Amino acid sequence: MSDANVYKPSVMRIEKITEEAPGVKTFRLLFNDPEEGRRFSFKAGQFGEYSVFGEGECTFCIASSPTREGYIECTFRQAGRVTSALFELEEGDTIGFRGPYGNTFPIEEWKGKNLLFIAGGIALPPMRCLIWNCLDRRDWFRDVTILYGARTVADLVYKRELEEWAARPDVKIVTTVDPGGETPEWKGKVGFVPTVLEGMAPSSENTIAIVCGPPIMIKFTFIALDKAGFKPDAIFTTLENRMKCGIGKCGRCNVGPVFVCKDGPVFTYAQIKDLPAEY
Amino acid sequence: MEIERRLLKKEALAGLVEKINAAGRKVHAPVCEGARVEFAPIDSIAEADLGYVQTTQSAKNLLFPRVERILSFKRRGGAMETADPDLSALPETVVLGMHPCDAAAIGSLGAIFTWDTQDAFFKARLEKLTVVGLSCAAGDEYCFCASVGLGPGSTEGSDILLTRLASGDFLAEIVTAKGKALVELAPELFLPAPAGADKDSALARIEKSFTREEAGERAKARFDDDALWDGQALRCLGCGACAYVCPTCACFDIQDEGTTSRGVRLRCWDSCGFPAFTIHTSGHNPREEQGARWRQRLMHKFSYMPERQDVFGCVGCGRCSRACPVDMNIKEHLIDLLEAKS
Structure with a gap:
């Protein structure tokens, strides 16, 4: 066969499992073949197809930073057939991985700017890759602000990292939970992300905003950012259309003339405004 | 290459099929199956129905099978081993009697499988x-090839195009190497x-009702006309x-069959017309209405x-x-x- 089988996954071993929230786990993965591991590289924003052999494949971003070499991490919520099978796995078990696929956040173009990260719920993982990538290159940027919200306190993922970021003098972090999702001990905000964002009155001056979250959150966050004076090409997000192949063939993530898997998943709000609202 | 014209006598077709079979190649041709005509393997020309208007299924199965194994996997000890299907074992195949629309369709299929990342499965079959x-x-x-830039005698996609002349013999246009x-x-x-x-x-008269370019431009211009798309897709x-x-x-899906110790990964036909095609795990569906899915198909x-x-x-x-x-x-x-109306 002259061309390689592009659907053939690498076999990876689960080195470590972290329970992030009810139904949410992070896997740290190592390539079974160390040579494959050495050849592998990716950039912030890219994703992969993870599989449990016999159950199927599913799509998640790579949630670890490319600056942390030697492994990749993915964070997922148990929901369907494949994620339920993944959820049952233990440290030492093997899974399949194809990737990296898709485009990347243009981090180098953001040098000298303020960064405003806005994430909701289980959409922190793609953002976490980018946040660590930027914090590992902290001197490239000016102010770094993170706004993260979830439905309830229990649903907040990466709790240890949220504390770690909160403890850093060079990061400003605001966490919020939806009304009714707070606990008596909760010290963060209570309110939906777009509302809390408006209350923060962020300056759009020399600032890049990166938004990841469920479609409804993204929609209202764009409106809030627009009100705050952010230009559409200064707002970035990742689209999460359903995918199968990851390489622009299967047709699933086709939105307008765009394949989210090839042309995205990273888009600016300016690009998204030109697309049909099919995301 | 420049197209060469030859004459293939009507009685010579049987000999051609024999020669192709004798060379170890499989021949697929339209075969009458009750009320339907479908592409199927034949051993002799007598099995073929060359007077058909259209087969129910296209011949795309030959290049992009309905279900295709793209991987097999087996747990050996603690380790998972994966293996590629052996594409070198695919038979050399001749499809005989495919109409020009279907021959042209190969180029459209090929564009999808090779526009960026190269799909080895499609290419090996092609x-x-x-x-x-x-x-x-x-x-x-139902035929409208003339409205999409083709015609009943288009050579696009054919390696040889046969046209049955008034005499019953075939004009053979040799299009490719x-x-x-x-x-x-069988020279x-x-x-x-x-x-x-x-x-x-010798060709059918197919009316030209529009051009594919104007259909595309119009579909794009009417994109936000929900009443149009919903109206067309109502039923x-x-x-x-x-x-x-x-x-x-x-469009295809990828599914596993077997157990977590041993099985195969399959690529299966799918459709943008199915509600589940785009649905997120959260339940959110970017194309919630059938009208949006119908629009996607045409767009x-x-x-x-x-x-x-x-x-x-198309x-x-x-x-x-x-x-x-x-x-x-x-x-x-x-x-x-x-x-x-706009």
Whole structure:
């Protein structure tokens, strides 16, 4: 066969499992073949197809930073057939991985700017890759602000990292939970992300905003950012259309003339405004 | 290469099939199966039905099988081993009697599988396929090849195109090097073509109702006209028959079969007309309404594919209209789209 089988996954071993929230786990993965591991590289924003052999494949971003070499991490919520099978796995078990696929956040173009990260719920993982990538290159940027919200306190993922970021003098972090999702001990905000964002009155001056979250959150966050004076090409997000192949063939993530898997998943709000609202 | 014209006597077709079989190649041709005509392997020309108007299924199965194994896996000890299917074992195949619409569809399918990342499965099958097309002597009310830049005698996609002349003999146009190689299997059968061999008068008359370019532009301009799309799709059942019979529809799903110790990974036909095609795990569906899914089908074929892969995704074969259980007719819907008030 002259061309390689592009659907053939690498076999990876689960080195470590972290329970992030009810139904949410992070896997740290190592390539079974160390040579494959050495050849592998990716950039912030890219994703992969993870599989449990016999159950199927599913799509998640790579949630670890490319600056942390030697492994990749993915964070997922148990929901369907494949994620339920993944959820049952233990440290030492093997899974399949194809990737990296898709485009990347243009981090180098953001040098000298303020960064405003806005994430909701289980959409922190793609953002976490980018946040660590930027914090590992902290001197490239000016102010770094993170706004993260979830439905309830229990649903907040990466709790240890949220504390770690909160403890850093060079990061400003605001966490919020939806009304009714707070606990008596909760010290963060209570309110939906777009509302809390408006209350923060962020300056759009020399600032890049990166938004990841469920479609409804993204929609209202764009409106809030627009009100705050952010230009559409200064707002970035990742689209999460359903995918199968990851390489622009299967047709699933086709939105307008765009394949989210090839042309995205990273888009600016300016690009998204030109697309049909099919995301 | 320049097209070479030869004459293939009507009785020589049987010999050609024998020679191809003798060379170890498989021959697929339209075969009458009760009320339907379908492409199937044949051993002799007597099995073929070359007077058909259209097969129910296209021949895309030969290049993009309905279900195709893309991986096998087996747990050995603690380790998972994966293996590629052996594509070198694919047989050399000749499809004989495919109409020009289907031959042209190969280019559209190929554009999807090779526009960016190269799909080894499609390419391996294409490499082993030779297309002996057959011009259409008759069409029906569903045919609209002339409106999508093709015609009943188009050579596009054929390695050899046969046209049945008034005498019953075939004019053979040798279009590609693959076609030439096939002729080499039985050169004595391909006689010099008579100077007066009139191909045009042997072709079906297919009305040109619009151009594919104007259909694409109009679909794009009417994109936000929900009433138009919802109206056209009101009776759509979302059954996906249109995509399954379509010679250019290439959307697929990837599914595993077997156990977590041993099994196969399969690529299976899918359809953008199914509600589950785009649904997120959260339940959110980017194309919630059937009208949006119908619009996607037309936009993909007439606007997105030309924009991204420089080919159109419709060859006017009319299969989707014939197969539709609620009589949605793509040609009529395209005409309505062109006439819709802006």
